[in-house]
Amino acid sequence: xxxxxxxxxxxxxxxxxxxxxxxxxxxxxxxxxxxxxxxxxxxxxxxxxxxxxxxxxxxxxxxxxxxxxxxxxxxxxxxxxxxxxxxxxxxxxxxxxxxxxxxxxxxxxxxxxxxxxxxxxxxxxxxxxxxxxxxxxxxxxxxxxxxxxxxxxxxxxxxxxxxxxxxxxxxxxxxxxxxxxxxxxxxxxxxxxxxxxxxxxxxxxxxxxxxxxxxxxxxxxxxxxxxxxxxxxxxxxxxxxxxxxxxxxxxxxxxxxxxxxxxxxxxxxxxxxxxxxxxxxxxxxxxx
Amino acid sequence: xxxxxxxxxxxxxxxxxxxxxxxxxxxxxxxxxxxxxxxxxxxxxxxxxxxxxxxxxxxxxxxxxxxxxxxxxxxxxxxxxxxxxxxxxxxxxxxxxxxxxxxxxxxxxxxxxxxxxxxxxxxxxxxxxxxxxxxxxxxxxxxxxxxxxxxxxxxxxxxxxxxxxxxxx
Ligand SMILES: Cc1cc2nc3c(=O)[nH]c(=O)nc-3n(C[C@H](O)[C@H](O)[C@H](O)COP(=O)(O)OP(=O)(O)OC[C@H]3O[C@@H](n4cnc5c(N)ncnc54)[C@H](O)[C@@H]3O)c2cc1C
Ligand code: FES
Ligand code: FES
Numbered sequence: 001x002x003x004x005x006x007x008x009x010x011x012x013x014x015x016x017x018x019x020x021x022x023x024x025x026x027x028x029x030x031x032x033x034x035x036x037x038x039x040x041x042x043x044x045x046x047x048x049x050x051x052x053x054x055x056x057x058x059x060x061x062x063x064x065x066x067x068x069x070x071x072x073x074x075x076x077x078x079x080x081x082x083x084x085x086x087x088x089x090x091x092x093x094x095x096x097x098x099x100x101x102x103x104x105x106x107x108x109x110x111x112x113x114x115x116x117x118x119x120x121x122x123x124x125x126x127x128x129x130x131x132x133x134x135x136x137x138x139x140x141x142x143x144x145x146x147x148x149x150x151x152x153x154x155x156x157x158x159x160x161x162x163x164x165x166x167x168x169x170x171x172x173x174x175x176x177x178x179x180x181x182x183x184x185x186x187x188x189x190x191x192x193x194x195x196x197x198x199x200x201x202x203x204x205x206x207x208x209x210x211x212x213x214x215x216x217x218x219x220x221x222x223x224x225x226x227x228x229x230x231x232x233x234x235x236x237x238x239x240x241x242x243x244x245x246x247x248x249x250x251x252x253x254x255x256x257x258x259x260x261x262x263x264x265x266x267x268x269x270x271x272x273x274x275x276x277x278x279x280x281x282x283x284x285x286x287x288x
Numbered sequence: 289x290x291x292x293x294x295x296x297x298x299x300x301x302x303x304x305x306x307x308x309x310x311x312x313x314x315x316x317x318x319x320x321x322x323x324x325x326x327x328x329x330x331x332x333x334x335x336x337x338x339x340x341x342x343x344x345x346x347x348x349x350x351x352x353x354x355x356x357x358x359x360x361x362x363x364x365x366x367x368x369x370x371x372x373x374x375x376x377x378x379x380x381x382x383x384x385x386x387x388x389x390x391x392x393x394x395x396x397x398x399x400x401x402x403x404x405x406x407x408x409x410x411x412x413x414x415x416x417x418x419x420x421x422x423x424x425x426x427x428x429x430x431x432x433x434x435x436x437x438x439x440x441x442x443x444x445x446x447x448x449x450x451x452x453x454x455x456x457x
Binding site: 031034042051104106 | 292293295311312313315334335336337339342348349350351354355356358359361403407421422423424425
């Protein structure tokens with residue numbers, strides 16, 4: 001299992017990296033943690049002629065908050081997300097989700113940028129980013145543009161990213177203090193991709209839901225933001241009938257594959273169960 | 289021979305600085321085993337699942353089958369060959385694996401010990417649950433893990449005794 005040949009580039013700035021992508025077009029690919037790309041190169045499902053290693057760009061690291069927006073630079077690893085005090089305080093769902101990804105070795109090197117840019121429906125961060133209404137900063141030869149996570153994914157491995165662009169940062173609106181959250185993931189074993197998973201973010205006002213956001217992982221060829229389910233929950237008291245109809249609305253938008261993780265019907269049902277569990281835990285955690 | 293230029297890779301492995309010229313597609317595991325003759329890190333699955341190829345790179349545990357040698361350029365690496373105490377005696381972890389029967393065939397052991405080494409540096413007092421989650425990226429087909437967990441607990445205990453702390457450095 002040896003990858004095909006390529007020319008290795010290690011730029012030290014984003015501008016330099018973009019210039020390399022521009023000059024090689026489709027034949028070049030960025031390399032971040034490599035823990036999705038290298039396995040695909042070993043299987044020769046990917047055979048880029050030029051690899052642009054982003055590992056030498058210091059500017060692509062770091063987590064900061066400014067004016068109600070948390071910005072996570074693309075090369076921040078899952079291990080760094082887990083260890084961040086800022087995220088533990090303001091966005092604890094990121095740590096909860098990161099700990100359910102792969103295993104410790106992979107989390108040391110796998111990056112947030114690579115996870116969301118990859119376009120594999122099995123990745124956990126994309127649905128989480130849709131749940132949090134994040135946007136991605138894409139940097140190309142003409143500068144930066146921002147695309148909402150909810151608009152970014154087109155089909156498996158097809159995204160809004162152009163071949164000469166680099167995803168340089170993820171921007172997340174800081175949720176209000178006291179928000180409820182949960183990421184529930186069903187997997188066959190530690191380190192497995194989700195059979196189905198659900199991210200939930202809630203704010204409560206008295207006994208009723210002030211805002212709700214639900215997104216699902218690995219039950220379609222893209223991550224799914226469950227807009228109808230989120231709307232149904234908003235304003236409710238999370239009574240059984242409302243929860244049941246929101247879960248049904250979320251299940252209705254799934255279109256999973258039947259594979260080693262189970263038949264499609266099962267995975268749809270499990271998406272509903274994950275959502276229900278995440279909702280219950282989020283409601284428990286939410287402070288009015 | 290390909291027309292792609294070989295690139296220099298310089299790393300410090302087990303305290304020794306080495307440089308080799310390799311094809312860019314050379315994986316770190318092949319660099320260690322074939323260029324440097326360090327055959328302690330094993331190739332189990334080649335698919336980032338088993339952890340037999342685990343080495344320490346700049347204080348992180350990494351699966352060297354899923355990294356190009358070029359990505360490690362400039363890094364400090366430690367493999368199982370660098371685990372023994374400087375005087376050649378067994379480290380607390382190595383001793384733990386021996387005392388607690390933490391291995392049977394031994395294939396997973398280099399990866400287990402290198403991983404556990406980094407785990408104990410980050411978390412010198414892990415709970416059993418933390419040990420189990422900490423080695424979740426390392427598969428063992430023989431032991432059923434019980435004795436591996438005990439071996440790591442043995443090492444943690446030993447390293448936490450003040451008189452042995454120096455030897456662990
Ligand atoms: C055994 C195993 C189990 C795993 N389990 C899970 C899991 O449960 N959940 C999960 O979410 N992930 C899982 N992963 C994937 C892992 O989290 C990857 O690290 C992650 O998907 C990709 O991040 P990376 O930094 O390694 O990206 P890379 O592999 O370097 O890149 C992935 C893709 O994105 C592109 N890319 C990377 N960075 C950028 C950028 N900044 N801008 C534009 N394009 C970019 C690359 O060209 C490539 O096409 C697993 C991986 C393995 C090997
Ligand atoms: S050989 Fe690297 S993880 Fe199995
Ligand atoms: S001792 Fe045989 S694989 Fe672990």
